[in-house]
Amino acid sequence: QVHHVQSGTEVNKPGASVKVSCTASGYTFTNYAIQWVRQAPGQRLEWMGWISTASGTTKYSQQFQGRLTITRDTSASTAYMELSSLRSEDTAIYYCVRSTSSTLDYWGQGTQVTVSS
Amino acid sequence: ENVLTQSPGTLSLSPGDRATLSCRASQSVSNSFLAWYQQKPGQAPRLLIYATSNRATGIPDRFTGSGSGTDFTLTISRLEPEDFAVYFCLQCERAPLTFGQGTMLEIK
Numbered sequence: 001q002v003h004h005v006q007s008g009t010e011v012n013k014p015g016a017s018v019k020v021s022c023t024a025s026g027y028t029f030t031n032y033a034i035q036w037v038r039q040a041p042g043q044r045l046e047w048m049g050w051i052s053t054a055s056g057t058t059k060y061s062q063q064f065q066g067r068l069t070i071t072r073d074t075s076a077s078t079a080y081m082e083l084s085s086l087r088s089e090d091t092a093i094y095y096c097v098r099s100t101s102s103t104l105d106y107w108g109q110g111t112q113v114t115v116s117s
Numbered sequence: 118e119n120v121l122t123q124s125p126g127t128l129s130l131s132p133g134d135r136a137t138l139s140c141r142a143s144q145s146v147s148n149s150f151l152a153w154y155q156q157k158p159g160q161a162p163r164l165l166i167y168a169t170s171n172r173a174t175g176i177p178d179r180f181t182g183s184g185s186g187t188d189f190t191l192t193i194s195r196l197e198p199e200d201f202a203v204y205f206c207l208q209c210e211r212a213p214l215t216f217g218q219g220t221m222l223e224i225k
Binding site: 035037044045046047059061062063095099100102103104105106107108109110 | 149150152161162163164167168173205207209212213214215216217218219
């Protein structure tokens with residue numbers, strides 16, 4: 001069945017960068033895009049951006065322009081989300097999720113990123 | 118950005134009751150791009166309904182989605198104990214994709 005396994009908990013200092021991985025199984029990786037969504041404490045889910053796993057084309061939320069980089073390694077069926085210049089407000093659970101033509105269906109288990117000095 | 122507002126914020130019901138959750142968009146959403154998710158504590162969201170009214174794989178038929186334009190509804194016909202959770206709507210028609218703030222369905 002479809003599975004997305006994300007990398008583990010991260011604790012980073014303000015100003016640092018974090019890179020979260022998302023490894024897919026159970027389907028052909030390049031047939032679907034991958035989206036990244038985060039959930040900060042007490043906040044609604046927030047869309048960050050997506051990548052076409054076939055072409056590598058990306059689209060980012062303006063909120064993260066300049067700080068966010070989404071990449072993929074098709075040979076490893078893995079997508080990556082890198083967020084730089086971290087601040088305390090970036091403390092959240094980060095999710096990867098598969099994207100079909102009309103919805104977001106299968107989510108990873110989430111990665112807790114904590115930004116603290 | 119298309120802001121999604123869910124109501125009520127919290128819904129207190131008993132097992133066997135009918136639940137009606139609302140999601141209102143600030144701009145019209147095509148029916149093809151409105152989804153509902155369930156989230157339990159410590160878990161990732163789970164897709165329930167996509168394209169307004171289509172149940173995802175394995176979702177029981179007590180979950181029904183409806184609506185159009187700016188007003189969408191998730192109905193749970195007879196609540197089971199495992200249905201008490203937080204529910205979100207999502208519009209994925211236009212970037213930025215946006216989510217509702219959630220409705221918490223709690224046991225009365």
